Amino acid sequence: MKNYFSYTVVVLVLLFAACRNDQKLESIQSQHKGLIFPQGDKNTSDNFKGEVWVKSLVDADSLNKNAVGNVTFAPGARSKWHSHPAGQILLVTDGVGYYQEKGQPRKILRKGDVIKCPPNVPHWHGASQDTMFVQVAVTGRQKGPTVWLEAVSDRIYLSKGK
């Protein structure tokens, strides 16, 4: 009977330890879901379709004309077609997304990918259908603001070609 009790205590301690590890694991996985930079506020403009959050990290000023922002797209969310007069650099920090320049095939982007979008080239970006997508965008403001164009149709969004 004494042995039975001892074993029960050992089993309970091990169960507790395993459970604690699972909780720690979930916490770390959650912590690393694109949460390097703040998610910011939900976009309310019609420049995007679906749920998108934008956090400005650096404002352009007279000395450094780059604006830096963190953009989080929910699965299926996307920008309209648009272009930047001084170009843009995209740094993908989490998730899976799409990037397409006018007349080019759609590219799949993953954590660690980097895109250099030339000035005045119409393009769109967004999350893939099933996975959120987080990017840091570095946008030169020395030649004016972003030029917004037409919406990206579902046909274009889902198409792998041009």
Added chain:
Amino acid sequence: MKNYFSYTVVVLVLLFAACRNDQKLESIQSQHKGLIFPQGDKNTSDNFKGEVWVKSLVDADSLNKNAVGNVTFAPGARSKWHSHPAGQILLVTDGVGYYQEKGQPRKILRKGDVIKCPPNVPHWHGASQDTMFVQVAVTGRQKGPTVWLEAVSDRIYLSKGK
């Protein structure tokens, strides 16, 4: 005797489960240790003290004059004092580091922090004593290359003041 055997099996299975979780935990922690962008090659110039790895992510060109690089500092590693003719933006992606502009107190930087260093302001950056530090640097190249200055002494590195 049969009960004893059953309990031994249960204990071994639970021990195995706990151990597997520990391995998974370590794997995820390691995976997220600054590994969003490639670590690149170990620096061999004398512009840094300690172990530093640099990976160029974007080269400046005639249309977009920003260079983007991923820099990983081992604990204790630091740059020399230096300045950038067109300024620099630092995006901290992991670890704990230091940043100091000449004549200003040393700042502690953590994952998610962003620094905007004005043009021609001498500064240095590096890891803290005990923790590595990973940053993405966005550096304008339109006004020339980085100007490297003197080494950061241990006294300055360890000092919290100016």
